[in-house]
Amino acid sequence: MRFVVTIAIFALGLATVAAMAQMTGSSTVFDMKGTWKGTRPSITDGVTPHQPASAQKGSAGPYRLTDLNVSYKVDGQEGQRFWGTMSSDNFTNRLIGSQSMDGKRLYMVGAQGTIDAQPIDADTIEVCYRHANATSATVGCNVMKRQK
Numbered sequence: 001m002r003f004v005v006t007i008a009i010f011a012l013g014l015a016t017v018a019a020m021a022q023m024t025g026s027s028t029v030f031d032m033k034g035t036w037k038g039t040r041p042s043i044t045d046g047v048t049p050h051q052p053a054s055a056q057k058g059s060a061g062p063y064r065l066t067d068l069n070v071s072y073k074v075d076g077q078e079g080q081r082f083w084g085t086m087s088s089d090n091f092t093n094r095l096i097g098s099q100s101m102d103g104k105r106l107y108m109v110g111a112q113g114t115i116d117a118q119p120i121d122a123d124t125i126e127v128c129y130r131h132a133n134a135t136s137a138t139v140g141c142n143v144m145k146r147q148k
Helices: 002-023
Strands: 035-044 059-062 063-078 081-087 093-100 106-111 114-121 125-130 137-146
Touching: 035 125, 063 093, 063 137
Parallel strands: none
Antiparallel strands: 035 063, 035 137, 059 063, 063 081, 081 093, 093 106, 106 114, 114 125, 125 137
């Protein structure tokens, strides 16, 4: 009987330690610093700074299909928060972002749109960009690779 009580107390102690580890929010920070590059196939309505009227690979009814060369230069990071610039062949603007507590989701904004991303590995992220306003809209998803 004493052995059963000892095992039960030990199991309860392990469960308590495991629960406390989860409650302390063992956060994982994904390192965003560096330069990330990729080509984003997009669908665009209207004209945007990154997607001028001349940028067109094809059409889809009234919309333009484009392939946009994109670069994120992340200059700094403090914990979950990071900042830098987003560039295309046509335009450069701010990029600021944050990430979820577990480091598995990244959220960014530029001059006009929002970006949701997910790390695939230490040097690869999958991103989806979108924006919409009264005169233009665009959406596109791609993979970005950290440049070494």
